[in-house]
Amino acid sequence: MAGTILLAGCGGPGEPAPQASATDRPSVTDTPSEPTPVPATSRAPVVADYPVLSSKDCERVVELYFDAITDxxxxxxxxxxxxxxxxxxxxxxxxxxYQMADFDWQDPEVEGAAGSLYCTVKATLTDADDRSRSPEEGTMVLRRVNDVPGATPDQLRWTIRSSTFVENPEDAQQRQP
Incomplete structure (x- = not known):
C-alpha cells in the first residue's frame, strides 16, 4: 500500500508542506493481491478483502483458515x-x-458429487506452547459448486461445511437437558 510521508522543512521559507492528492491514494475499488490487515478498530473483514477466499485451490483456503486460527x-x-x-x-x-493453536495437516483430498466438489482435510491440532496438552485428531470438510452455470461467486468459493475441531451448534443443543 503506498503512503505519503510529509517531511518538515522540505519546502522553502513560507512554502506549505506538500499534501497528498486524491490520485496518490489507492482507490477503494482496488483489489489487494495480498490480504490487507484490518485494524482492530475498523470494520470486520469481508470476503472481498481476501482474494484467496475465491480461489479454486482448496489448499490455499485451508491454509488461510488454519493461519487465521493460529494468529x-x-x-x-x-x-x-x-x-x-x-x-x-x-x-x-x-x-x-490454546496458548498457540498449531495444525499439522495432510494434503486435501478433493472429490466431486452432483455438481459439487468436496475437499476433506485431516489434521492434528496441538498447542505449540503447551506440549503437555494432548494432540487432537480431526477432519474438516469444505464444499464448493463445481462451475455450474448461473452459480453465484459465493457458491463457487470453498467454504467449510463441517469440522470436528469446532462443535456444531445444533449438536450441542441436542446434548443439553
Missing part, C-alpha cells in the same frame, strides 16, 4: 465458514484455550 484472527477464519452460526465468537471459544 487469533477469528473473524477472518469465520469467513471461510460462511455460516452465521459459526462466527468469530464461536471460533474464539473453540480455540482460545
Amino acid at each position: 487469533g484472527k477469528y473473524a477472518l477464519a469465520a469467513l471461510v465458514w460462511n455460516d452465521p452460526a459459526i462466527d468469530a465468537a464461536r471460533l474464539g471459544a473453540a480455540y482460545r484455550s
